[in-house]
Amino acid sequence: MSTHAARGQAPLGQSAPQPAIQVEGVTVHYGEVLALDSASLSLDHARICGLIGMNGSGKSTLFKAIMGMIKPDAGRVLINGAPPAKARKEGGIGYVPQSEDVDWQFPLSVRDVVMMGRYGRQGFTRRPSKADRAAVHEALDRVELSEFAGRQIGQLSGGQKKRAFVARCIAQGATIMLLDEPFAGVDKRSEATITRLLRELAADGCTILISTHDLHALPQLCDEAVLLMHKVLMHGAPDVVLQPENLAMAFGLDVLNRDGAGHGDSAGHRQPVQAIDNERGI
Amino acid sequence: MDLITLLMEPLGYDFMVRAIVTTALAAVVCAVLSCWLVLIGWSLMGDAVSHAVLPGVVLAYIVGAPFALGALVFALIAVTLIGVVRSTSRVKEDAAIGIVFTSLFALGLVLISVTPSQTDLNHIIFGNLLGVSIPDLIQVLVLGVVAFAILILKRRDLTLYAFDPTHAHAIGLSPKRLGALLLGLLALTSVVALQTVGVVLVVAMLIIPGATAYLLTDRFSRMLVIAPVVSAACSIAGIYFSYYLDTASGAMVVLTQGAVFALVYLFSPRQGLIGTRLAKARRRKAAALAV
Numbered sequence: 001m002s003t004h005a006a007r008g009q010a011p012l013g014q015s016a017p018q019p020a021i022q023v024e025g026v027t028v029h030y031g032e033v034l035a036l037d038s039a040s041l042s043l044d045h046a047r048i049c050g051l052i053g054m055n056g057s058g059k060s061t062l063f064k065a066i067m068g069m070i071k072p073d074a075g076r077v078l079i080n081g082a083p084p085a086k087a088r089k090e091g092g093i094g095y096v097p098q099s100e101d102v103d104w105q106f107p108l109s110v111r112d113v114v115m116m117g118r119y120g121r122q123g124f125t126r127r128p129s130k131a132d133r134a135a136v137h138e139a140l141d142r143v144e145l146s147e148f149a150g151r152q153i154g155q156l157s158g159g160q161k162k163r164a165f166v167a168r169c170i171a172q173g174a175t176i177m178l179l180d181e182p183f184a185g186v187d188k189r190s191e192a193t194i195t196r197l198l199r200e201l202a203a204d205g206c207t208i209l210i211s212t213h214d215l216h217a218l219p220q221l222c223d224e225a226v227l228l229m230h231k232v233l234m235h236g237a238p239d240v241v242l243q244p245e246n247l248a249m250a251f252g253l254d255v256l257n258r259d260g261a262g263h264g265d266s267a268g269h270r271q272p273v274q275a276i277d278n279e280r281g282i
Numbered sequence: 283m284d285l286i287t288l289l290m291e292p293l294g295y296d297f298m299v300r301a302i303v304t305t306a307l308a309a310v311v312c313a314v315l316s317c318w319l320v321l322i323g324w325s326l327m328g329d330a331v332s333h334a335v336l337p338g339v340v341l342a343y344i345v346g347a348p349f350a351l352g353a354l355v356f357a358l359i360a361v362t363l364i365g366v367v368r369s370t371s372r373v374k375e376d377a378a379i380g381i382v383f384t385s386l387f388a389l390g391l392v393l394i395s396v397t398p399s400q401t402d403l404n405h406i407i408f409g410n411l412l413g414v415s416i417p418d419l420i421q422v423l424v425l426g427v428v429a430f431a432i433l434i435l436k437r438r439d440l441t442l443y444a445f446d447p448t449h450a451h452a453i454g455l456s457p458k459r460l461g462a463l464l465l466g467l468l469a470l471t472s473v474v475a476l477q478t479v480g481v482v483l484v485v486a487m488l489i490i491p492g493a494t495a496y497l498l499t500d501r502f503s504r505m506l507v508i509a510p511v512v513s514a515a516c517s518i519a520g521i522y523f524s525y526y527l528d529t530a531s532g533a534m535v536v537l538t539q540g541a542v543f544a545l546v547y548l549f550s551p552r553q554g555l556i557g558t559r560l561a562k563a564r565r566r567k568a569a570a571l572a573v
Contacts, residue, residue: 089454099447100507103321103445106321106444106445106502107496107500109500109501116445119442120453120455125436125437152501238563
């Protein structure tokens with residue numbers, strides 16, 4: 001989609017291109033609890049960045065700060081060099097919620113949900129125009145959910161649900177997408193589909209920030225990774241950030257379990273994912 | 283007596299006609315609003331606001347101001363107090379709601395007890411369907427039409443607010459403002475319904491129709507049609523029951539709504555306890571025949 005590419009780049013004529021997302025020394029407290037401690041992060045256009053951290057490490061808070069839902073106690077966030085409010089008004093920020101934050105019983109069809117991406121462009125009553133319907137249709141096509149457009153949103157599989165919300169971002173024309181745990185409750189095949197979809201969107205110029213526990217999916221999906229533990233501990237290429245000693249910093253223990261005993265080691269997981277990659281000929 | 287006579291006889295009385303028109307109006311507005319309340323999980327909030335408006339209505343009566351104004355002010359006070367108690371103490375939200383609305387309701391009762399002309403005001407508590415005057419009817423009509431129009435015009439925003447307030451924020455809308463709009467409409471609607479079933483039973487009109495419709499469909503747009511139609515039908519039926527059985531009219535309206543909910547709960551083809559089983563059995567039978 002050329003529109004994405006055009007909107008994703010910094011405006012022409014600007015001397016130094018602004019980063020898509022710039023978080024400068026953001027500190028957030030919830031009462032006495034410190035959620036973010038002078039976190040700084042800069043993300044360029046058309047990049048996919050994985051945000052890794054434990055539960056309670058401040059991932060969701062960072063998302064909220066980027067969307068401007070919470071006012072930091074210190075520091076600031078810039079989207080394309082401007083305050084988040086501007087990007088929100090322009091429909092530039094798309095958000096894919098965590099599964100547990102969604103009421104899946106809500107009586108809306110997949111099409112209804114994707115149409116919500118268009119509300120920012122519509123008039124007082126949000127009456128959909130022909131262009132809106134076309135955009136929704138196209139977005140559903142893109143995520144391969146056209147045949148399920150009429151289904152109630154909860155009647156989709158885990159991966160389809162995620163794709164429906166990604167379609168909402170696409171219909172919205174978002175150039176910055178924030179995905180909260182997109183791989184939770186998603187099977188391997190859907191995970192590969194979503195990964196491919198996000199890579200395509202990034203190739204179109206979208207900047208994508210993904211919070212995830214799913215370490216083994218990162219190298220295939222992300223251009224860069226961030227380790228978060230209230231502060232940004234590390235920001236770099238995924239295979240560097242994923243080094244066991246670095247992860248130990250963020251998780252406070254040896255999650256990768258190098259002697260092979262126990263749960264969820266990344267070496268064991270990486271191989272099958274690599275295999276999928278080879279099939280796709282990347 | 284045949285059915286036509288049965289239906290026509292009460293309409294010979296002006297007060298019955300006024301009662302039916304008022305109830306149908308209130309039922310429709312409350313039912314539309316209820317669709318959002320049940321989906322957001324604001325039923326308790328509906329209960330709270332509809333009770334908490336009582337002192338406002340009484341004060342408005344004393345100073346001769348419109349009831350709606352007093353109700354709106356006290357709805358606002360109630361919501362603010364609930365928010366303050368919840369966020370500045372360790373008391374949880376449901377407890378905060380319970381404390382605030384019962385206290386305000388009690389304040390309203392006290393105000394009624396010290397205000398002369400008690401008969402009028404007691405009607406606010408239990409409703410006085412059969413005593414609806416022309417000015418009452420006009421007030422219900424005006425407020426009802428205003429609330430209904432706003433709800434319908436802003437229905438897509440309100441649904442977005444109910445479903446995904448974070449997305450609403452992300453695309454530059456204000457979830458706070460949408461929530462406030464819904465609460466304001468809740469206060470307005472409470473005043474509309476006060477007249478018919480009274481403060482105590484308003485909450486039934488604000489919850490049951492939405493819940494009933496929710497069990498019947500997977501489409502919000504259809505809920506917005508089913509809820510008011512069912513609610514209006516129940517309300518009018520309730521008035522007829524109360525006429526022939528000589529029972530309290532407001533209570534009869536609510537009882538009818540409750541009975542219809544029970545039927546839907548049991549027999550809804552999508553969600554009903556028995557209905558889903560029947561549908562399954564039918565499918566099995568059809569499958570057996572096909573073989």
